[in-house]
Amino acid sequence: MIPAVRELEEAYSLFKRDKRFKLELSALLRDYAGRPTPLYLAANLTRRAGGARIFLKREDLLHGGAHKINNAIGQGLLARKMGKRRVIAETGAGQHGVATAMACAALGLRSEVYMGTEDMERQRLNVLRMQLLGTAVHPVDGGTRTLKDAINEALRDWVTNLKDTYYLIGSVVGPHPYPMMVRDFQSVIGKEIAKQMLARGGRLPDALIACVGGGSNSMGTFYPFLGKKRVRLYGVEAGGTADSGNAATLSFGREGVVHGMLTYVLQDRDGQISGTHSVAAGLDYPGVGPEHSFLKDIGRAKYVTASDEEAVEAFHVLCREEGILPALESAHAVAYALKLAPTMKKDDEVVVTLSGRGDKDVQAIGNRVGFAV
């Protein structure tokens, strides 16, 4: 696999400086994906929380319904430049799979997506969407039948078909250069936040909040602000439930090596990777992007948790207060904003990255409120 990641690293470092590549990418992000996304002052939510002003970065309004398209378009374009015609991807909640299916259809690439059978069950609509978009969805029945196993299977496919296949990884995880590359493609989120906040009030926000599974929307949100020490960064992990467990890798894990990276990992004493639980399939992952581990260790970002219950509650709050159905993943970030904002001054400003919309979760929420979909 080393020659393949080397080839990718070389291609990426070449194209990221290439003027035509950059122009094509920004045109696709604007005309196809729908960038820039709005920054919305959530006045009702602010009033309810009773503290700092809360802004929502509306990644949920992107084509496909999540921030995932930023990365899928970027890597899809790179795959085409590299002459790879077959693209494979893994998906947890299905959002990255859908984004990959869309980007590949638009760019004329063939795509296949690996998805755990547990996730296929709880995100059935996204399975159908991928199929409608022309992607073959391969069920993965190994291990915990969730995202980590889908990544394992995608890696197995990749080592078998290195020559013609591009592995389009969906988060800031995996071997170098993936964490760096996915971070760069997602940094458009943080860059726009900075620009929009400056245009609005002439200053940067006091705090940024984003949910962390693998950690791509949060890394994209945080990265342009790393040097702006006054901006506090909060990553919100899946606290799950007391009985079923959690997926809060940075909060409860320890150093380990998985999927080609050294990072915090949820594991047992022998180094066996743990099963995880979250109401949000997209956060259900026992590893995390290595750069998040670094930000935690140097104290630049703070990592906290929101439980299943808090996330579901925040989902309902955002629906009723703002008329916005957030993805359950993003609802974890909203849940923490509801805790943090009241501790801050009225003039302080917090930006919450709303990484995706909740249409995919309506069925799961329906089950919880006793409405069979």
Place this chain on the structure above:
Amino acid sequence: MGGDPDPSSSLEVIEAVLKGGADILEIGIPFSDPIADGKSIQAAAVRALASSTRPVDVLEIASQVRRRHSVPVVLMTYFNPVFASGIGGFLDAAKKAGVDGVIVPDLPLEEAHGFGKAARKRGIDSILLAAPTTGKARMRKIVASASGFLYLVSVLGVTGARSGLSSETVALVKSARRFTAGRIPLAVGFGLSRPEHVEAVIGAGADAAIVGSGIVELVGQAGGDGSRSYGQIEEYVRSLKRATARRS
């Protein structure tokens, strides 16, 4: 696979493999996320973990084998279980169990230096893998850093029995031979399951053929009752061993 289907039965499986005539014994430490393995070895790891097999249990199995037999014993483990107990601690325990070499399939050459040094210090071989995509320059580096033997991965992909052996594999063995001859023994694995495969790679110049999936499949087919597989495994290994003597 150590602990497949449970620690004590896996000792019997090993006895059968050795009676069949295996020259080197490779014992796997079961891991939750075996990314280099196909369905058969994944299933073996699932069975071993389901019977609560821990790395210490596999080391205990190795030490029992060592007490009874003189064949070299090699451990196959993914890196995280090694990392979890600390490289030094893991290798000390392996040394104490009488292990001769360790294969870590997800530890590439670029990351293997510290591990290799720690292993050498204890007189344990750090066995490195080379793949069909490995270029000449990298192959030279791998051969220079490897000890014990070079593990040549015969095909692109993961472990698992394949019905045929491609002409590319034979060519691959011949070309790898040019790098290893006079330096280190060459063993070929991944995808070999039949006597004719063994005969072909040995005929192409390999010093050894590595068969794993074919054996754990027999364990799996026996279901919970491991004893049903012992005779079959012995006979299977004997057929593979015989093929090493037939030069085509």
